[in-house]
Amino acid sequence: MNIKLKSGRLPENANEVVLSDAVMADGASITVGDIIESEYFTRSITGINKNREDTIFPLYNIVLKYGETVEVPQDFPYYEENDSFRENKDYSGKKQKLTVVGIIEAPYYEKIASAAYTAITMLDGNGITAHDKFNLSVKVNMEKYSLASQSAFQDIVGEREIVYNDYVFAFSGKSSDSTINILVIALTVFFVVLIMFVSVFLIYNVFNMSFDERSRYLGMLSSIGATGRQKKSSIYYEAFYLLVFALPAGILSGLGIVKLGMMAIQPFIGEMMSLSQYIEGSSAMLIISWKAIVAIVVVSTITVLISAYFPARKVGKIGSIECIRGNIKKKTKQYKTNKSITKHGSAEKMLAGNTLKRQSKKTRSITAASVTFIVIVIVAAFGSSVIEKVVEKKLDNEDVKPNVEKWDYSFSMADRKENESIRQEIRQAEGIAETAEWYYGAYGATVPKDCYSKEYWEDVHEIYNNYYQELYNRKLSDKEFNEIISDEIHHICFIGLDAKTLKEVAKATGTDIQTLENTDQPAAIVVQEGAVSTDQIGMENIKLKRSRFYDVKQMTDKKIGESLPVELYSEKEDKISSFPIQIAGYAVNKQIDKFISIRSGDLYVFVSADIAKQISKLTQYQDGTSMMVPIIYIKTEGENVEIIDRLQNLSEMGREYLFMKADYTNTLRNAIIGIVHVLLICFVLLTSVICMLNMFNSIRSRVDGKAREFAIMESIGMTKKQMAKMLLYESVGIVIKSILYAGFVAFPLMYMIQYGMIKMFGTVTMEFPWIQMIVAILFTILAVVGLTKYSFKKEKYENIMERIRNENV
Amino acid sequence: MEILRCEDLCKTYGEKDTCVKALDHVSFSVEKGEFVSIVGPSGSGKSTLLHILGGVDKPTSGKVLIGGTDIHALKEDKLAIFRRRQIGLIYQFYNLLPVLNVDENIVLPHLLDGRAMDKERLDKIVGEMGLSDRRNNLPSQLSGGQQQRVSIGRALFNHPAIVLADEPTGNLDRKNGAEIIHLLKESNRSQKQTLILITHDESIALQADRMICMEDGKITKDERIRVMGGDVQ
Structure with a gap:
């Protein structure tokens, strides 16, 4: 129940209770062992002011008239005596003595402004009747639980609803979503195979080294x-x-x-x-x-x-x-002298180059450890980004996502005059750091089919192919596809930006702001990135075994300056108005993700607030609202902001309001991505440590093994500085070789991962992990050069002859 | 003209009960262009003496002056530079660098000095050493005699003030041994190259201008066999 006991214990029968510590914080003196008497009532308010037409509680969606009585919810605040309304308590007559057996921390679902506190008792089975309603939580044995268990549970509960905790099931690959399950299993296999491969390789390396020694x-x-x-x-x-x-x-x-x-x-x-x-x-x-x-x-x-x-x-x-x-393995090959090196008198370069070329076996273990490290970092980073993308695609059902760094909440409402007072209240409320007021308009405006790009239609065709494959075991011909889509309505969605944001978006996308601000000739910035998936486009209630995703890089083929022939529908007037919009610029997510990111199966455009208002007038519904919905993005100054609780309540009560945390779509997504990141970091750290130890081992034994050569070099007049320089050249050579080999290994591996993912999930655009690759290479350079320097310093160089002789014994 | 002088050289290994005196107050000098052989039984200290003269081992006490420079007073890097310019060392086990071919091994001290390769000199030395058809071979692809010739070529390439050879024929058959000694003598005569050679072989020792006998770390006999480059006295 997500409660935290502060003192005492949890209730063990229906006569025992635990209380929220907010009770004591607000002045009551109740301790564990006290007996409290409870009475049960419903709360309501009655308008008592003859002179006042309406008493409005905007955040509770209550408009109270004189003489009217309205029931209020549990978290309706307690108002002191006033001239506008009276609070009523309608007692049920039921009284109960309860023993306080514990005090809990105020749970997160206890509203700050609420007039009631949380008290939790235990529901014992004896008192339950057939008409009682309650939620039953069941904890399953994860080892025995499988997807087959789900149908067994459903048989038990009949038509009652079962909600599965996919947060928990997802991590075992047993969620109700097959894509997530495949992903989790693929992830597990990916890491296990990779770690086994690395281990075999590195242990082999050690055996090989010890064999050489x-x-x-x-x-x-x-x-x-x-x-x-x-x-x-x-x-x-x-x-x-x-x-x-x-x-x-x-x-x-x-x-x-x-x-x-x-x-x-x-x-x-x-x-x-x-x-x-x-x-x-x-x-x-x-x-x-x-x-x-x-x-x-x-x-x-x-x-x-x-x-x-x-x-x-x-x-x-x-x-x-x-x-x-x-x-x-005695070499029979002859080796020519590199004239360019000897010509310029660089003995260090000659020695390093020849060592790498002619004694490549001796540097193989260092190269192997370096290659493994680089490959692991690149492949793990790529694998993780691929998984992240797939999780994102699968779980981000929202087309439009605000930047969660910039905004904490969004609150949308119907476009009515009355709602202006809420907007005003939000703007002026305590604890609000920043707000932005935009308009959203979807599914009331259409464009011709040719406003969508060829790429878009090809991807939609692919989606239909998946269904046809499942249904008829064949693909859909172009003719059939064109027939299907010719009946469809092709939407265009609008985002009306406030003047400040519009300017910034115009600047980021290189669009002329004056064109956008011109109210006589409507213009817009078109969002070019989009995505279609089998989750969005369905067919005859068929559920595909696996979801397929297709990224669309170019949603429209129309050029800047061309016009989108938009048609707007007004339900109120039952009229279709033509509203051509000129394309003023294009946007991709990288340019606008400071505010928002959009990846939709519909064409999205940014317009000015004035244009949004024009559209609003032309898309009115019967009830006076319109397609264009005002939305306020809110940044709070911290937690426990009172208005946030009230907005949430309002959202729960009225369907004209929608209050959401900006990151509400992120929960399961972030949970899985979070775990992937933790796994990835642990995995990379672990393999890095193994690789580093291996590298250190290889370098140490190589430098040790070269002790005699160093002594010979010293005996014929090579200085320590020259030796260090030679080792540096060698290290650089090893790193370059490692990078090349790592490329040969990592690129096919990445291609295989990408290919596998495309086969399983569709065309998901993946980014090459440049940063991780650069970091891995820099780290390898540092490690090889640093460890070589360290090993060289650790060598004892007191007596040249002893070192030469030692090897001869 | 004196090219080398050692004064009161002592070298001890170990401490107290395990203390071994490898060199016990050894003093002598060598003239420029002189060919000196050092003979003595195993453990007499001759190799230790040669290595101290070559600056690859340090004496416990005493001085080694080459061309007036006290080599053991030099710092490590300076001594390394001195070695590559003034001393040519030849070992019994050749001690060539396995990753370098014949040419590269010979020219290495020269390149270490930051100088570009002297092609003419290299061709001359390779020719003199009879290695012309082996120039691109690695040491592991050469016979013992060929490896020793490479080692001599390397020692001579920089025109050192003094060449020190530690039993250069000890690992070779008689024929190859004779060839090596011939090469060293030839260089000593034609280039006026000072040569100090350790050997167990009396016949080789007697080819020198002067023979020093050692026993228990001391010089027991220092005998001139012939006038420098001349006939037996």
């Missing part, structure tokens, strides 16, 4: 009679002991890290997923299931065995003398 030792073993099989076994034993110690350590430290991570993000998880009002305190628990542990053990064992298999096979094949001499 110990080739001489293995050669010695071979020379005293160790068979290939025995040498292979030595690698497998090593892998086995690695598992015996690393697996428990890995599982324990993994759980520890997860627990720490949970503790770290716990305070922010509500905010991160835009669910702060529902999530409080320590709601997330670390559950360890034996199935998960078995899966980890199996997957880790397979991973390590695969990683050990290749080096083991290699070890089994090589001969003893080659190992001892260190020329397992």
